[in-house]
Amino acid sequence: xxxxxxxxxxxxxxxxxxxxxxxxxxxxxxxxxxxxxxxxxxxxxxxxxxxxxxxxxxxxxxxxxxxxxxxxxxxxxxxxxxxxxxxxxxxxxxxxxxxxxxxxxxxxxxxxxxxxxxxxxxxxxxxxxxxxxxxxxxxxxxxxxxxxxxxxxxxxxxxxxxxxxxxxxxxxxxxxxxxxxxxxxxxxxxxxxxxxxxxxxxxxxxxxxxxxxxxxxxxxxxxxxxxxxxxxxxxxxxxxxxxxxxxxxxxxxxxxxxxxxxxxxxxxxxxxxxxxxxxxxxxxxxxxxxxxxxxxxxxxxxxxxxxxxxxxxxxxxxxxxxxxxxxxxxxxxxxxxxxxxxxxxxxxxxxxxxxxxxxxxxxxxxxxxxxxxxxxxxxxxxxxxxxxxxx
Numbered sequence: 001x002x003x004x005x006x007x008x009x010x011x012x013x014x015x016x017x018x019x020x021x022x023x024x025x026x027x028x029x030x031x032x033x034x035x036x037x038x039x040x041x042x043x044x045x046x047x048x049x050x051x052x053x054x055x056x057x058x059x060x061x062x063x064x065x066x067x068x069x070x071x072x073x074x075x076x077x078x079x080x081x082x083x084x085x086x087x088x089x090x091x092x093x094x095x096x097x098x099x100x101x102x103x104x105x106x107x108x109x110x111x112x113x114x115x116x117x118x119x120x121x122x123x124x125x126x127x128x129x130x131x132x133x134x135x136x137x138x139x140x141x142x143x144x145x146x147x148x149x150x151x152x153x154x155x156x157x158x159x160x161x162x163x164x165x166x167x168x169x170x171x172x173x174x175x176x177x178x179x180x181x182x183x184x185x186x187x188x189x190x191x192x193x194x195x196x197x198x199x200x201x202x203x204x205x206x207x208x209x210x211x212x213x214x215x216x217x218x219x220x221x222x223x224x225x226x227x228x229x230x231x232x233x234x235x236x237x238x239x240x241x242x243x244x245x246x247x248x249x250x251x252x253x254x255x256x257x258x259x260x261x262x263x264x265x266x267x268x269x270x271x272x273x274x275x276x277x278x279x280x281x282x283x284x285x286x287x288x289x290x291x292x293x294x295x296x297x298x299x300x301x302x303x304x305x306x307x308x309x310x311x312x313x314x315x316x317x318x319x320x321x322x323x324x325x326x327x328x329x330x331x332x333x334x335x336x337x338x339x340x341x342x343x344x345x346x347x348x349x350x351x352x353x354x355x356x357x358x359x360x361x362x363x364x365x366x367x368x369x370x371x372x373x374x375x376x377x378x379x380x381x382x383x384x385x386x387x388x389x390x391x
């Protein structure tokens with residue numbers, strides 16, 4: 001079985017209808033492939049033309065024509081490009097597995113045959129005119145994916161050209177009240193990525209009820225330095241808050257174990273020494289959790305996060321309301337952290353708490369950069385990249 005790089009592309013309608021989380025949940029829980037990259041992209045006229053041509057060249061089934069026509073009619077309309085979400089997957093027989101989970105289109109008159117096993121069973125539509133059985137009156141494919149490695153490489157070549165020079169944050173809409181529009185940053189933490197799970201998609205689906213638009217997305221591995229800078233502002237507060245708590249616990253244990261009453265000076269000393277040391281250890285646990293390495297350690301492991309940028313009126317408060325407070329046990333029912341969090345550190349997600357925090361955090365995680373293009377370029381042969389080989 002050959003290790004392949006392939007992709008899923010979510011259509012503008014799938015994104016606009018906030019079906020993004022549902023599709024991602026289906027992909028991540030149903031595949032033994034690794035999600036190695038994600039990026040929101042805006043197509044241009046050249047990409048639309050070439051991508052539709054690639055689809056027609058496959059010439060496998062009638063639905064290829066439908067797909068090509070859909071690209072030309074829906075990727076750009078009224079001169080405005082619409083958002084596409086590109087997800088890169090890597091693994092053995094990636095194209096075959098992605099094709100299977102995406103499924104094929106069945107006409108509406110065959111709805112009794114649908115089983116909802118595939119993404120298209122659930123999210124796509126193919127409706128024929130009842131007065132003209134051969135004419136399609138409505139078509140929505142939900143997702144695109146290539147059927148084989150050759151087609152995948154041809155499409156990835158087009159995508160690499162499109163992405164060159166492009167930023168990770170897309171902008172394709174003019175708001176009526178731009179002064180009220182905010183951006184906020186969300187991190188789906190490492191506890192969502194330990195095994196094949198629908199959790200990342202389910203969390204994105206919960207955030208979708210805010211009505212905020214996803215304008216940026218990336219897969220990110222925190223470095224130890226990034227994690228220290230990101231969580232640095234909470235280190236002092238964490239020590240001040242936790243040191244007395246752990247000092248008190250140490251006091252209780254010592255008094256119970258040795259059956260004595262400690263003096264006030266000893267109690268304070270325990271908070272200032274053991275309590276602060278334990279609080280510092282807790283902070284180091286956070287850094288290890290987010291980056292895979294404790295401060296000062298040369299040993300590290302790969303841990304994955306997904307970073308998203310949401311945009312809209314009141315984005316910061318609306319996203320944090322759905323997120324819930326830091327402690328999952330204190331979070332209201334129906335919030336992300338109540339649903340998926342375990343404790344104050346392993347609490348599923350982070351969201352900026354203010355516009356100022358977003359400005360600081362976006363720089364640390366380099367939100368305007370994305371590894372998708374470099375992953376594609378590393379995969380493709382030099383001949384494909386310079387266009388000398390058409391495949």
